[in-house]
Amino acid sequence: MIEQVPSKVDMDKLVSLCKRRGFIFPSSEIYGGMGACYDYGPLGVELKNNVKKAWWKAVVQQRDDMVGLDASILMHPQTWVASGHVEGFADPLVECKQCKQRWRADHIKDGKCPACGGELTEPRMFNLMFKTFVGPVEDEASVAYLRPETAQGIFVNFQNVLNSTRKKLPFGIAQMGKSFRNEITTGNFIFRMREFEQMEIEYFVRPGTDEQWFKHWVEERFNWYTNLGIKKDNLRLRQHAKDELAHYARDCYDIEYLFPIGWSEIEGIANRTDFDLKQHAKFSGRDLSYFDEETKEHTIPYVIEPSAGVDRSVLAFLADSYDEEKDKEGLRVILRLHYALAPIKAAVLPLSRNEKLLPISREIYNSLRNCWMVQYDDAQSIGRRYRRQDEIGTPFCVTIDFQSLEDKQVTIRERDKMRQIRVPIETLASTLDAKLNYEPLEVLPPGGKKWLGFE
Ligand code: ATP
Numbered sequence: 001m002i003e004q005v006p007s008k009v010d011m012d013k014l015v016s017l018c019k020r021r022g023f024i025f026p027s028s029e030i031y032g033g034m035g036a037c038y039d040y041g042p043l044g045v046e047l048k049n050n051v052k053k054a055w056w057k058a059v060v061q062q063r064d065d066m067v068g069l070d071a072s073i074l075m076h077p078q079t080w081v082a083s084g085h086v087e088g089f090a091d092p093l094v095e096c097k098q099c100k101q102r103w104r105a106d107h108i109k110d111g112k113c114p115a116c117g118g119e120l121t122e123p124r125m126f127n128l129m130f131k132t133f134v135g136p137v138e139d140e141a142s143v144a145y146l147r148p149e150t151a152q153g154i155f156v157n158f159q160n161v162l163n164s165t166r167k168k169l170p171f172g173i174a175q176m177g178k179s180f181r182n183e184i185t186t187g188n189f190i191f192r193m194r195e196f197e198q199m200e201i202e203y204f205v206r207p208g209t210d211e212q213w214f215k216h217w218v219e220e221r222f223n224w225y226t227n228l229g230i231k232k233d234n235l236r237l238r239q240h241a242k243d244e245l246a247h248y249a250r251d252c253y254d255i256e257y258l259f260p261i262g263w264s265e266i267e268g269i270a271n272r273t274d275f276d277l278k279q280h281a282k283f284s285g286r287d288l289s290y291f292d293e294e295t296k297e298h299t300i301p302y303v304i305e306p307s308a309g310v311d312r313s314v315l316a317f318l319a320d321s322y323d324e325e326k327d328k329e330g331l332r333v334i335l336r337l338h339y340a341l342a343p344i345k346a347a348v349l350p351l352s353r354n355e356k357l358l359p360i361s362r363e364i365y366n367s368l369r370n371c372w373m374v375q376y377d378d379a380q381s382i383g384r385r386y387r388r389q390d391e392i393g394t395p396f397c398v399t400i401d402f403q404s405l406e407d408k409q410v411t412i413r414e415r416d417k418m419r420q421i422r423v424p425i426e427t428l429a430s431t432l433d434a435k436l437n438y439e440p441l442e443v444l445p446p447g448g449k450k451w452l453g454f455e
Contacts, residue, residue, distance in 0.1 A: 009319045011260035015189055017333070018318070021392050023047065023343075024190060036186035036194040043392055044314075046343030046373055048197075051313050052176055054340050055199045058224055059174045066201070067165055069175045071153025074134065074144050079152050082283035083276065085129060089148060092123035093184050104185045128181040130194075146180035151305060154202040155276045158288055169290060169301055170213060172203035176310065188261050190311040197310035204290070204301035207274065210250065213304050214271045218253050221269055221306045225255065225313075229338035230320050234258040248275035255308075257316040266316055267308035274300040317341055321393060329383065335393030336416060339436045342393045345372035346432055349385050351401040353378050361400045364410065364425065368398070371429060372436075390415055396432060409448075414441055423448040 018024040022041035027034040040048050060068045080086045092105035098118030105123040113120055130146040133139075147153065154173045161173055176199040186192050205213045218237065225235055240252040250271040257266045277300050281288040289298040317337060325332040339345070346368055350361040361376070368374045375394070377385050382399065389397055399411040410428060412435070413420045419441055423431050427445035435441065444450070 009260050009322050011189060014260065014315075014318055014322060017322075017391065018044065023318070036183060036192065038190050038193060038311075043343040047317070047337075047341060048310060048314050050341045050343065051310060051317065052197075052199065054228060055176065055224070055308070056174070059172075059201055065167075065170060066172045066174055067161060067167065069154060069157055069161065069173050070177065071150070071157060071175060073147050073178060075147060075152060075156065077144055078283055079156060079280075080129065080145050082279045083152050083155075084279070085145075085148060086127075089129055090125040090127045091184055093126040094120040094123050096120055102184055107185060126182075126184060128183065130180045130182055148181050149179050149307070150175045150177050150198050150200045151202060151276075151307065154200070155280050156284075158204070158277060158280075159286065162290065169292070170203065170205040170209065172201050174199070174201045176200070188259075190315050191259060191261065191264070193311060199308045199310055199313075201304075201306045202276075203304040203306075205304065206292070207299065207302045210271050210273070210302040210304065214251055214269070217304050217306050218269050221267055221308070222255055225257075225266070225316070228317070228341060229336070230257070230316060234320055236263070246270075246272075248273055257312075257319075259315065260319055266312045267306060269304065269306045272303045272305050274302055276303060277301065329387075332387060332390060334390045334415060337393035339395045339438065342395050343373060344375050344389070344392060344394045345436055346396045346398055347375045347377055347385070347389045347394050349382060349397055349399050350378050351382060351399060354402075356402070356405060357400055360404060360425075364398065364400065364428065368429060368432070371433070386413065386418075396435060398428065398432075421448060421450055
């Protein structure tokens with residue numbers, strides 16, 4: 001449920017920036033679009049990959065107790081019977097008798113159509129899973145579903161992972177990938193899509209230690225967003241009320257972000273007890289217990305599930321980093337993205353298209369692109385080129401001028417405060433590397449110096 005509170009950023013501005021600069025486009029736009037589906041453009045795919053990389057690094061790479069998985073989207077249909085999705089993954093749908101628009105009944109406040117105020121039909125339950133058929137015959141026996149969450153791929157592989165990695169409790173499995181939901185109400189850009197990506201963890205623990213691990217994951221996940229630059233004021237935790245909890249869940253917190261549409265869920269963290277493993281054991285007839293060598297007993301682990309949306313995270317990072325500054329040339333638009341998330345890490349900008357600057361500039365560009373996504377731009381004035389990079393969140397611009405031909409030095413200009421330092425070309429890559437890891441700009445490489453006219 002979205003709580004309507006004004007956010008500082010306008011959704012229209014974000015949508016327009018995303019389209020204009022190639023972050024996000026409406027899907028199949030030339031045919032009029034495909035409802036609630038979006039395509040990530042050249043910069044968007046970099047940003048989205050960086051969000052996923054940052055998540056993987058934090059939850060798999062840097063932890064002893066986590067491993068990764070990439071399960072298939074199409075799964076045995078019994079999976080969704082066991083998980084409860086066939087029976088219960090439904091939203092209450094109402095339709096306006098006047099304008100025929102459809103809404104989720106649980107999102108309606110006063111019983112009237114939000115578009116025209118018309119009378120609404122009685123709610124009917126609508127299953128959100130996309131159905132398809134596997135093989136040449138379209139009959140009930142060949143029905144399959146596009147997964148509505150990635151989590152079930154983890155549960156059905158619990159024993160495979162356990163046997164192949166010999167992990168001991170507590171341990172977790174992380175997975176990211178596409179999920180599909182035939183959502184009823186859409187329309188908030190990439191906040192609610194029919195095809196989206198999730199980043200999910202199932203963390204298996206001994207029963208009795210679940211509350212402590214639940215707390216751990218709520219904190220870890222909250223800090224992940226703030227460590228990547230989300231402002232604390234725009235992030236909050238909301239505990240689910242008892243009547244909101246699924247029947248098997250012990251506790252659940254949503255991490256909410258103050259989106260341009262209001263406070264809303266970006267990630268949910270739930271204590272799902274032993275429900276999922278028990279269900280899959282029951283429906284598959286397989287033993288999904290864990291043999292505890294300490295107690296010499298078989299147990300069904302409890303599971304803590306932090307479940308995040310990639311696209312909602314991308315939207316939150318975009319909204320949070322969007323900034324505007326008035327200056328003498330008009331308006332400077334800046335995406336103050338965390339350096340780890342910025343789609344392009346550096347831009348190489350020869351002062352002019354003069355052919356003397358070309359070889360050295362191309363050489364610098366070719367060496368830097370071995371390390372990072374780097375852009376080369378020599379069109380229009382240097383000021384405009386800086387603005388273009390600010391608007392897409394590029395942390396550093398490297399400017400090559402005529403003096404560079406003499407002293408073999410270049411200027412690094414940073415995005416946030418527009419400060420500049422001058423560094424030897426031979427230390428440029430290592431300097432950028434250190435600055436991209438947030439070394440202060442004041443720390444100069446050997447032979448480096450502050451740029452003239454810069455305090
Ligand atoms: P909502 O109440 O907003 O429909 P949910 O509680 O059904 O979300 P979960 O099933 O907990 O969502 O999914 C975990 C995460 O996946 C969400 O926190 C969200 O970031 C993401 N997500 C879920 N549905 C969508 C969607 N339709 N579009 C984009 N992201 C989604």
